[in-house]
Amino acid sequence: MSNIEGALDKNFRARIQTEYEKDRTNTVVRHALSRSSVSAAVYNPSAQISTNLAFSNEVKTMPVTNQKSSGRCWIFAGLNVLREIVAKKLNIAPSFELSQNYISLFDKIEKANYALESVISLAQYSPNERVFQFILDNPVSDGGQWDMFVNLVKKYGLMPKDCFPETFQSNNTRETNFLVNSIVRNFAYKAHELSAKGRKSEIRPLKDKTMESVYRLFFDAFGVPPEKFEFEYVDAKEKFHKETFTPKTFFDKYIGKEIDEYQSLINSPTADKPFLRNFTIDYLGNVLEGKLINHLNVEMKDLKDAIVRQLLAGEIVWFGSDVSFFRDKDYHAWDDKSFDYESAFGFPLEFDKGAMLDFRHSAMNHAMVIVGVDLEDGRPLKWKIENSWGDSSGAKGYHVMSDTWFDRFVYQAVVKTKYLTKEQAAAAKKVPVHLNPWDPMGTLAD
Secondary structure (H helix, E strand, O other), X not given: OOOOOOOOOHHHHHHHHHHHHHOHHHHHHHHHHOOOOHHHHOEOHHHHHHHXXXXXXXXXXXXXXXXXXXXXXXXXXXHHHHHHHHHHHHOEOOOOOEOHHHHHHHHHHHXXXXXXHHHHHHOOOOOOOHHHHHHHHOOOOOOEOHHHHHHHHHHHOOOEHHXXXXXXXXXXXXXXXXXXXXXXXXXXXXHHHHHHOOOHHHHHHHHHHHHHHHHHHHHHHHOOOOXXXXXXXXXXXXXXXXXXXXXXXXHHHHOHHHHHHEEEEEOOOOOOOOOOEEEEEOOOOOOOOOOOOOEEEOOHHHHHHHHHHHHHOOOOEEEEEOOOOOEOOOOOEEOOOOEOHHHHHOOOOOOOHHHHHHOOOOOOOEEEEEEEEEEEOOEEEXXXXXXXXXXXXXXXXXXXXXXXXXXXXXXXXXXXXXXXXXXXXXXXXXXXXXXXXXXXXXXXXX
């Protein structure tokens, strides 16, 4: 027997095993798990009663989109918000999409540039230094946040999907992510060596050469977008329209300054983030010259109230949540009552929301769009969600979130400033508090 404190020994195991075998519930669970998944074994069918698809308030939207094997949900969700604005102005029906590939192309290029500049600022440090190590871990990924989306569309504009469609690589990004991160890390190694040898003047020319490789990679993989395009569509009255645009003139005409009206709200009930304070995250971004991430932390009731105000005005809401908990893959619901893990295993799947953030048990990992809410005496009961996993997921691509699930696992929503209170709007304009790159509010939706 080991004398090391904390080491597992036979007596400890024997006691636990004896107690385990006495409880017939464990036998039932073990037998069930031998022929089925954990989620199937602990499924609670009564939860379906509260997650049906009837809503008292709903914004009708176009058919769902499909991000396929890529982590671009934040781009798809952002474009789903903007396409409804464009379609409403032009009376387009029944379907219309903006080019996700176009935004994805420049996101990858800008992220690579952002990563290289971060490396330059840290090149004198050891790669084991925590910030440097954090950046090198995954310098260019698919994921992002709302303010990163805003920076892209303001700089590069928009175009219809027909003018720059998806490619195999834009739909399947694993290999190009591996390649671009190889480029970035190779640059980091060389820049670090040059810095150590006192040859810092050679780093920036090396960076420019490296960016040439990045551009070539993504032009090969995602395509070369047109500088001008013909926008052709038929409106709801079956009238044909055609007009020539650049991506920027298209954006300026149909979206323009409206994109600056949105504010990111977060619900992070942790000791380091007082409510009604705004925050930014160091080394998080894509467009180097773009605006900083700006999150205003609010209580959950205030977050919901702002969302409801926007929905009741007929405008859908971009939001971020942790969809790894209580997702029913065979139904259309996210509901914390759908799966009874505690009865089967003796412990709950979730605990205090702030503690789950602090102890890395949960964080925002997926962005979608809220399109409806069921209200009873002004209180939300459930929420209707437009996803970007195609129409074979959920109910033709739409999902229902129970309000209790919403409380626990929704971390961010983006609403127009006119739907904020005066106090919230004023707080959002303050100089933000800077958070570490690894803060949970810096996780990316993918």
